Amino acid sequence: MSLKRNTTWNLLGSGLPLLAAAALIPYCLRELGNESFGVLTLIWALIGYFSLFDFGVGRALTFSVSKLNKALGNEKEMHATINAGLLLTTLTGLAGMLIFLAIAQPLTHTWLKISTTLQADAQLAFQIAAIGIIPTTLNSGLRGAMEGLDRFDASNLNKIFLGFCMFVLPALSISLHGNALWPIATYLVSSRIMTVIIGMLQLRKHFHGRRAAKTTFEESMAKTKGLFSYGAWLTVSSVISPLMVFGDRFFVSSLTGAAQLSSYAIPQEMLFRVLLIPTAICGALLPLYSSVHNSETLRIEYKKNYKRLGIIMLGICVLTACFMYPVLYLWISKEFAQQSLPIAVIFIVGIFINSLALMPYTLLHALGKPKITAQFHVAEFFVYIAVLYVLTTHFGLVGAAVSWVFRVTLDFVLLHFAARREMHIAKDDTEINRLNV
Numbered sequence: 001m002s003l004k005r006n007t008t009w010n011l012l013g014s015g016l017p018l019l020a021a022a023a024l025i026p027y028c029l030r031e032l033g034n035e036s037f038g039v040l041t042l043i044w045a046l047i048g049y050f051s052l053f054d055f056g057v058g059r060a061l062t063f064s065v066s067k068l069n070k071a072l073g074n075e076k077e078m079h080a081t082i083n084a085g086l087l088l089t090t091l092t093g094l095a096g097m098l099i100f101l102a103i104a105q106p107l108t109h110t111w112l113k114i115s116t117t118l119q120a121d122a123q124l125a126f127q128i129a130a131i132g133i134i135p136t137t138l139n140s141g142l143r144g145a146m147e148g149l150d151r152f153d154a155s156n157l158n159k160i161f162l163g164f165c166m167f168v169l170p171a172l173s174i175s176l177h178g179n180a181l182w183p184i185a186t187y188l189v190s191s192r193i194m195t196v197i198i199g200m201l202q203l204r205k206h207f208h209g210r211r212a213a214k215t216t217f218e219e220s221m222a223k224t225k226g227l228f229s230y231g232a233w234l235t236v237s238s239v240i241s242p243l244m245v246f247g248d249r250f251f252v253s254s255l256t257g258a259a260q261l262s263s264y265a266i267p268q269e270m271l272f273r274v275l276l277i278p279t280a281i282c283g284a285l286l287p288l289y290s291s292v293h294n295s296e297t298l299r300i301e302y303k304k305n306y307k308r309l310g311i312i313m314l315g316i317c318v319l320t321a322c323f324m325y326p327v328l329y330l331w332i333s334k335e336f337a338q339q340s341l342p343i344a345v346i347f348i349v350g351i352f353i354n355s356l357a358l359m360p361y362t363l364l365h366a367l368g369k370p371k372i373t374a375q376f377h378v379a380e381f382f383v384y385i386a387v388l389y390v391l392t393t394h395f396g397l398v399g400a401a402v403s404w405v406f407r408v409t410l411d412f413v414l415l416h417f418a419a420r421r422e423m424h425i426a427k428d429d430t431e432i433n434r435l436n437v
């Protein structure tokens with residue numbers, strides 16, 4: 001397992017689509033207008049980021065498959081694990097689809113303060129996007145299995161394709177169909193379905209053909225329970241965490257109106273891409289940490305990578321803050337840059353803090369402790385909603401951005417001290433086991 005190679009693939013998977021975003025977001029904003037583009041950002045959130053409905057199974061697959069991949073003779077068990085994971089992601093994606101189909105009408109007509117002329121188009125677009133939750137969760141499961149198998153290249157090639165589709169397809173739809181939103185949603189969902197087909201072909205030897213070991217229904221159900229055992233608390237995190245990261249757009253829209261959402265969502269969308277760097281590093285570290293059985297080695301690796309991540313992200317965030325205004329000025333307009341700069345600077349502070357929090361978050365999952373992160377997210381959620389409501393009501397978009405920074409700071413503090421505690425426990429357990437030998 002090569003940490004450098006896997007991190008590089010993760011960076012490419014998240015970074016290359018930024019080229020399409022930089023080129024095409026100004027065109028989409030200009031053609032759609034502020035309100036329709038604001039709704040498009042919600043569709044992106046629903047299709048692109050609401051893999052929360054995989055209920056932690058994707059990450060559980062990475063954890064389980066990486067352990068099985070280290071030893072020979074586990075083909076049958078790995079086959080059962082991957083099949084169980086894909087079944088779970090299909091079922092949870094179906095549940096997510098039904099939920100969003102049910103709320104599409106009140107979402108567009110009441111909750112989000114969308115203008116009357118846009119409501120019918122937005123509702124149909126949300127309904128189509130809801131269908132995309134199923135391939136989104138399946139893609140999450142397939143990605144988790146690939147990364148557990150150390151196939152970061154295949155996983156990220158798929159991610160690059162989806163990332164380009166996220167921005168190329170809306171521009172293509174606008175050029176072909178005008179500024180209607182429902183064709184955009186249709187194109188985006190179609191790209192998700194295509195990627196599922198590609199992913200199934202990439203992993204076909206693990207559940208099809210002569211090389212795949214056959215498993216009984218009982219064995220598959222046992223693996224399903226095993227994934228749920230690890231993913232039960234991940235389920236909580238996978239539902240709440242994305243809501244706290246991207247769900248604020250829906251909340252902000254309901255308080256300020258969809259017409260103002262672009263000034264908040266565009267810098268958020270752009271700056272959250274900076275998190276691709278710590279996400280890429282930590283994504284490669286999860287299977288590595290999961291396979292380390294010596295507590296002292298794990299502690300050394302953790303501290304080394306924690307320090308390295310902090311230095312890298314401090315430099316990147318400082319440079320981003322320095323160039324934020326001219327980038328927005330040249331990319332969108334002078335007026336947009338002036339309006340969005342305070343929001344962007346606040347987000348940059350939060351990006352640095354949130355990037356540091358990813359390291360203890362990854363370690364806790366590698367130690368098989370998703371319960372801890374889930375409990376933190378539950379507590380943070382209720383605090384965050386209260387703070388978000390108060391600050392957004394009184395200070396508008398700036399207040400919403402400050403609320404997010406408050407939430408990630410609280411998350412970082414909790415995760416940091418929890419990881420330190422678990423490392424000490426792991427070290428003590430190792431000493432006890434050594435003395436008893």
